[in-house]
Amino acid sequence: MRQNATLKKIAERLSLSISTVSRALKDHPDISAETKKKVTELADLLEYDPNPYAVNLRTHSSKEFAVVVPSLSNFFYHSFIRSIEEEAQTLGYSVIIYRSANDPKIEQNILKSCRHKRVSGIFIAITTETMDMEPFLKLDVHGIPVIFFDKVPQYESCNKICVGDDHAASLAAEEILKRGTENVLGIFGHLNMSITKSRLEKFISVLSQANDHINLNVVHASSADEAEQLTLSLIPNYKKKNFVIFCMSDEILSGTMKAVQRKGLSAPKDLGIIAISDGMIPKLFYPEITYAETSGYNLGKLAYDRMMKCIAGSSFAQTIIDESKLVTGGSM
Amino acid sequence: MRQNATLKKIAERLSLSISTVSRALKDHPDISAETKKKVTELADLLEYDPNPYAVNLRTHSSKEFAVVVPSLSNFFYHSFIRSIEEEAQTLGYSVIIYRSANDPKIEQNILKSCRHKRVSGIFIAITTETMDMEPFLKLDVHGIPVIFFDKVPQYESCNKICVGDDHAASLAAEEILKRGTENVLGIFGHLNMSITKSRLEKFISVLSQANDHINLNVVHASSADEAEQLTLSLIPNYKKKNFVIFCMSDEILSGTMKAVQRKGLSAPKDLGIIAISDGMIPKLFYPEITYAETSGYNLGKLAYDRMMKCIAGSSFAQTIIDESKLVTGGSM
DNA sequence: CTGAAAGCGCTTACAG
């Protein structure tokens, strides 16, 4: 098993001290041009790269970001991770992925391990049961910046990057008003999700403020299958009527679309369809589904930006909302 | 900025030596039960966790796996990563993600960095241009196991875990024969991809060997859009005829499905549709699309298994093919 | 049963 090159080996071969080699490699002003040249040449030849563990042990700084999410089988989080990874790579950081499985215990262990590894920063979407802010405060004490994204705590003074739920819901509601359809079936996720609450409230308020005659039916589904079943059973109520289905999320949209296809209906002729989505699923259908975009990719860019500012020393906390935008397909 | 607990601090507080504390924490047989108790109690209180960098520096062993892929915007690789992460977590390993952007230069840098970090093992899908096996051999010399998956090199003596392209293609072809349809439109990816070649060859050979009368039209598309355009322009050729479209991949399937919807056709009445897929996209349609499954998730389990055997000392190289299975939707 | 010592590979204040 061959060994990697070390400062010591280079120093021995060149009859220099380890300190000098180290400085030469860092282009330290003290070192003569000649020595630098000799050193860098041999270093290149031996493919020297500093041992990151030794560097960390000495300097207390790693070049690693951690991303912690409840689940990896989620298109939104994947886009987020991809987004972070793209940026991190340009600065030589690596990205470590942790999955909390939505379990606060596991989450705590992950945070502890991040602390001991002295990661450069943490991006985290917390579990639905995360109550205790103490582990996060502890990270702060250790100087490890934490950027919360998507699923964020109530706690005020921390950095949060969120999807503009209100905005997305109002964009969708306005589009429905524009279409002039008065029968609306709104399919939302389970009420224990915070996004359900904010999307629902805004959706209702925009619709009802603009038009008294809106006939809105709100139902809740906690899976694609449930959304499919609900849609199937409710579609007959709208027979011969002009109506719109609003789907709060990609998961619901995918269930609803199956029901719509199954009933042989097609948008925008038989009904209107509009969703809040990351954008992949709406584009699989013809016509493409009109949606208010909530992009994990964008969120990643915003979060990364905030992270770099924290690392650069910005200490005040900030909540950033990623405003949504309407992407028009042909389904309305 | 508060400090983490260290062996030294625990030792001082307890008036013991660092060595004794270290041994007590490892449940070393030399240490008395009483001492162990005192030490572990204080360690718990202080939330002691060994500094991973110091451990690595000392023992040359990290607890990290690297996964290297050409792209992260790919459902298949995501499933693979998720699969690896699930297993790794149970043994306390972390998973670091690297993206080569299909650039052999970047890939080489990643490999170098993995070597210097002394990762415990590497899972890699190589770029289409990776020619030089030397960096991989070097990892081997350093005792870092490499498991190639999906995109693997020609080179013989290495560990490869592949999708059963032949098998998937023949499952699809057999299903077409079973349906008894003689007009087949086969849409394949670009010929510079190795999977295109193997899938195409097998597909043709199964169909032609079984039935002389098959009227097979093979076309190539390198994006979903291209697949959509091709399908749109070719569907008229099959007017009034009974026909089947075979889609080599998810990307092609998504383009083709848009064209099919656009033409107002529906499976299985107007045509048959069958694909090779990871399984997410086929399930978005009604009826669900019949497909031969190539699962990133399964591949991950197989790769992980192989990795653990390598770490345990198995030195011989092996190529494992993940056989495909037919998942029947209603599209045939 | 416990401790002193060396060393993993690096950085950096101090000395010359």
Add this chain to the structure above:
DNA sequence: CTGAAAGCGCTTACAG
């Protein structure tokens, strides 16, 4: 311009 030395936090052979 260069070097000797200390120390980051740990493990382990050696000694007692």
